[in-house]
Amino acid sequence: MIINYPNGQPYQFQPDESQSNTKQPRPRSQKVIFGGRGMTLEETINESNDFYRQQGQAVIYKKPTPIQIVKVDYPQRSQAVIREAYFRQASTTDYNGVYQGYYLDFEAKETTNKQSFPLKNFHQHQVDHFQRCLQQGGICFTIMRFTSLNRYFVTPASLLIQHWQQAQTTGRKSISLTEIAATGYELRLHYRPSLDYLTAVDQLIQKTNLKK
Amino acid sequence: MIINYPNGQPYQFQPDESQSNTKQPRPRSQKVIFGGRGMTLEETINESNDFYRQQGQAVIYKKPTPIQIVKVDYPQRSQAVIREAYFRQASTTDYNGVYQGYYLDFEAKETTNKQSFPLKNFHQHQVDHFQRCLQQGGICFTIMRFTSLNRYFVTPASLLIQHWQQAQTTGRKSISLTEIAATGYELRLHYRPSLDYLTAVDQLIQKTNLKK
Numbered sequence: 001m002i003i004n005y006p007n008g009q010p011y012q013f014q015p016d017e018s019q020s021n022t023k024q025p026r027p028r029s030q031k032v033i034f035g036g037r038g039m040t041l042e043e044t045i046n047e048s049n050d051f052y053r054q055q056g057q058a059v060i061y062k063k064p065t066p067i068q069i070v071k072v073d074y075p076q077r078s079q080a081v082i083r084e085a086y087f088r089q090a091s092t093t094d095y096n097g098v099y100q101g102y103y104l105d106f107e108a109k110e111t112t113n114k115q116s117f118p119l120k121n122f123h124q125h126q127v128d129h130f131q132r133c134l135q136q137g138g139i140c141f142t143i144m145r146f147t148s149l150n151r152y153f154v155t156p157a158s159l160l161i162q163h164w165q166q167a168q169t170t171g172r173k174s175i176s177l178t179e180i181a182a183t184g185y186e187l188r189l190h191y192r193p194s195l196d197y198l199t200a201v202d203q204l205i206q207k208t209n210l211k212k
Numbered sequence: 213m214i215i216n217y218p219n220g221q222p223y224q225f226q227p228d229e230s231q232s233n234t235k236q237p238r239p240r241s242q243k244v245i246f247g248g249r250g251m252t253l254e255e256t257i258n259e260s261n262d263f264y265r266q267q268g269q270a271v272i273y274k275k276p277t278p279i280q281i282v283k284v285d286y287p288q289r290s291q292a293v294i295r296e297a298y299f300r301q302a303s304t305t306d307y308n309g310v311y312q313g314y315y316l317d318f319e320a321k322e323t324t325n326k327q328s329f330p331l332k333n334f335h336q337h338q339v340d341h342f343q344r345c346l347q348q349g350g351i352c353f354t355i356m357r358f359t360s361l362n363r364y365f366v367t368p369a370s371l372l373i374q375h376w377q378q379a380q381t382t383g384r385k386s387i388s389l390t391e392i393a394a395t396g397y398e399l400r401l402h403y404r405p406s407l408d409y410l411t412a413v414d415q416l417i418q419k420t421n422l423k424k
Contacts, residue, residue, distance in 0.1 A: 059344045061304055064278040067294065082279065082297040092273055096308065098317070101349030103310035132271045137313030 039194065041110045041145045045095065048193035058198060060097030060104060066090050092129045099198065102205060103138040105130070106157075110145035116174035117144050119160075119167055127164045130157040139204055143187075143197060144180060154200035155184035156207075251406065253322045253357045257307065260405035270410060272309030272316060278302050304341045311410065314417060315350040317342070318369075322357035328386035329356050331372075331379055339376045342369040351416055355399075355409060356392060366412035367396035368419075 071084035109121040140157035185200035283296035352369035397412035
């Protein structure tokens, strides 16, 4: 299936930081590495994954965007150039990898909302993928960022699945911040890794093992 | 890093089947689904992964080819078109996923050689990736196809790593079929899944657990 754009998002989404709770105003174009501020959610996670890999803590990557290639030029003495290609709908979530023998699988999304996280940030194929991975004993979760509040949460995939299924009868199209805060694990931004989400994953794993 | 082409391979590699051991000659263009004959190694594995997923046996995907996008057109009332992009060097192996709580990671390659598998089919970044994943308790392996012999083997990643490291001193640039057959698990082609490599993975897991 060829679509306009994955998730209807522009290619490199730069979140609006005008409502960020940093005290000192600074030009929007100036990037501050410390604490992940000024980085997109994707950049923050990629930087954390690089750090985890360098430290031998985990091996986690973002999957490349799936592309349907139609036309490629092979100019002499230089690299192949793709001249016609289209964005394709992904079948899975964006991130996966291995951590202490566990298979990790997650999706990272952000919202400018302040009171709830809209379900429209997710897609049926991602929910289906989470369900399949959970059945195989994978550790599945979402990283949700409330950009206006500058708050980050790791929530178990089961929360998304439950609300996704309920939405068909209740019509409720979002998960309240209250429930996310109660069910998930809040993350604070740090310096290297910016977003130390493995601390939350440790708790998720502990909970999963307790249920067994 | 932008390169000519990943692994120097053409985009959709169609293996030469002129030496295939099927008895009845048939036109090269005619594809026979049964037993994976006529399918490329990639198609055979993708078909097996689809089957495993449908049966709820495992969730394994091939990662999309990483592309560096330079220019995108947004024609009105139709989908975005990528007009300039380049193939990038992958950082990982091609396939990963989850199976019965285990993280699986593998690379699939083929050769027309009859007596040994050339190491040049692999790359430093794949060997490094295997080592990192093994440290995290992942189940790592290669699927090697000898196209001229129509033989398939699952070999533990440790065999590749060992030969890769030895090659720097011995200069030996391939792994003999004899050693592959002795260390790995031979697969026969079937009908759905074409390549039932999870049977070999079961044995790999058993061996890994015995070592613990």
